[in-house]
Amino acid sequence: MDTVYVQTMWQVMEELRDANQLESALSGCLDILCKATGSPKGTIWMYDEQSGSTIALIVHGTSDATGESAGQGEGLVGSVTASGETEIHKAAEVQNMKLAGVDGPAISGKNLMCVPIKTPKHTIGCLLLTGKEVAYTEDDKRTCENCCSILALDIEDKGFTFRPFENREPILTARNVIKEFPSGEEIHRILKGVDLDIYPGELVVVLGESGCGKSTLLNIIGGMDRMTEGELKVEGRDMSDPTEAELTEYRREYVGFIFQAYNLMPNLSAYENIEFIAEISDKPMDSMEALRLVGLDDKANNLPAALSGGQMQRISIARALVKSPKIILADEPTAALDYDTSIKVLSVIEKISKENKTTVLMVTHNPEIAKMANRVIKLRDGKISSIRVNLHPLKATDLVW
Numbered sequence: 001m002d003t004v005y006v007q008t009m010w011q012v013m014e015e016l017r018d019a020n021q022l023e024s025a026l027s028g029c030l031d032i033l034c035k036a037t038g039s040p041k042g043t044i045w046m047y048d049e050q051s052g053s054t055i056a057l058i059v060h061g062t063s064d065a066t067g068e069s070a071g072q073g074e075g076l077v078g079s080v081t082a083s084g085e086t087e088i089h090k091a092a093e094v095q096n097m098k099l100a101g102v103d104g105p106a107i108s109g110k111n112l113m114c115v116p117i118k119t120p121k122h123t124i125g126c127l128l129l130t131g132k133e134v135a136y137t138e139d140d141k142r143t144c145e146n147c148c149s150i151l152a153l154d155i156e157d158k159g160f161t162f163r164p165f166e167n168r169e170p171i172l173t174a175r176n177v178i179k180e181f182p183s184g185e186e187i188h189r190i191l192k193g194v195d196l197d198i199y200p201g202e203l204v205v206v207l208g209e210s211g212c213g214k215s216t217l218l219n220i221i222g223g224m225d226r227m228t229e230g231e232l233k234v235e236g237r238d239m240s241d242p243t244e245a246e247l248t249e250y251r252r253e254y255v256g257f258i259f260q261a262y263n264l265m266p267n268l269s270a271y272e273n274i275e276f277i278a279e280i281s282d283k284p285m286d287s288m289e290a291l292r293l294v295g296l297d298d299k300a301n302n303l304p305a306a307l308s309g310g311q312m313q314r315i316s317i318a319r320a321l322v323k324s325p326k327i328i329l330a331d332e333p334t335a336a337l338d339y340d341t342s343i344k345v346l347s348v349i350e351k352i353s354k355e356n357k358t359t360v361l362m363v364t365h366n367p368e369i370a371k372m373a374n375r376v377i378k379l380r381d382g383k384i385s386s387i388r389v390n391l392h393p394l395k396a397t398d399l400v401w
């Protein structure tokens, strides 16, 4: 028997044995099947009975399909989920094929294979693989079909379910964001085409190794730096090439920044550090309320020097919050803190995300922190390498490292 086939089945079974949540089962299998078939990109879509649509849950590769959904029979994904039959398309034949219904993303000139994830009784979703240099083969098909059946049975066995998202509009969309920095005679391309959608109220964690461009991306999204090329829209307004005045207003009204360094004014009290930002904001919340949210209303009169590192970071969170920004951007907010203090700070971030419904985009290189996110985006060498939906985010207090 073909060794790739046997090895892949084996890997999938190993992966599923350890998977105790739907998304870990799906993302583990997706990684294995992308590798086994030589596919740079892959997506897993799950069928939601209530809405009758199939929703992209896990993405491997660069494009942001998470949140896309296909009605039954619509687009490639909808048609494979409805028929329960694998479809293979050769690059030359693929012209403007719709992935997910009329409004879904279109693809052309790519080798594709879409495989149903089904038990003997039901099709519960599908696996879409793309980007392979040569056409998908019958061997690829057999491997993926069998692995997807094992996956489907495992999902049914373990009773994994998923709560789909409501239909929602992104608050922020970035398309093909490129950032270059001059370095002597040369130009270094740091961001190489990032596509990203951020939805209102979600907590997104961006993971990636040092130097991959996380801070660069966050600074562009936060209006602290300009992109070289690309598109950025925030609540429909175009921030791709803003004027200085637009940028200043955007920074002041839309985004709250939390940095690794707290940047508090040393001669102002905790309260005054917050109030001073409230005074220059359009619709600030009450400064004492911001202090209460981070649990430090009793330290209002302390100067920063009379606060611990974790308390200073919580003050800097309150300072970001007081503007009532649409989006909070946090760049390694706990990098300088010990474990216990990090958990306290992360609990505050969790609270502003869950209770205040503020959208949070947080950069970290600690994969454990990613477990509290609704979505985890991995950046590698200036590009998004994967996007994963966490259907069951952990509580900050349950994180361990």
Ligand SMILES: Nc1ncnc2c1ncn2[C@@H]1O[C@H](COP(=O)(O)OP(=O)(O)OP(=O)(O)O)[C@@H](O)[C@H]1O
Pocket: 181, 182, 190, 208, 209, 210, 211, 212, 213, 214, 215, 216, 217, 365
């Ligand atoms: N202003 C700048 N001028 C030139 N190069 C820059 C500039 N800012 C960042 N870079 C380069 O861009 C690359 C990405 O930097 P960035 O700070 O975005 O990485 P990062 O993923 O945040 O890393 P870390 O985890 O270490 O914070 C690095 O190679 C860095 O040297």
Ligand SMILES: [Mg+2]
Pocket: 214, 215, 216, 331
């Ligand atoms: Mg950084």
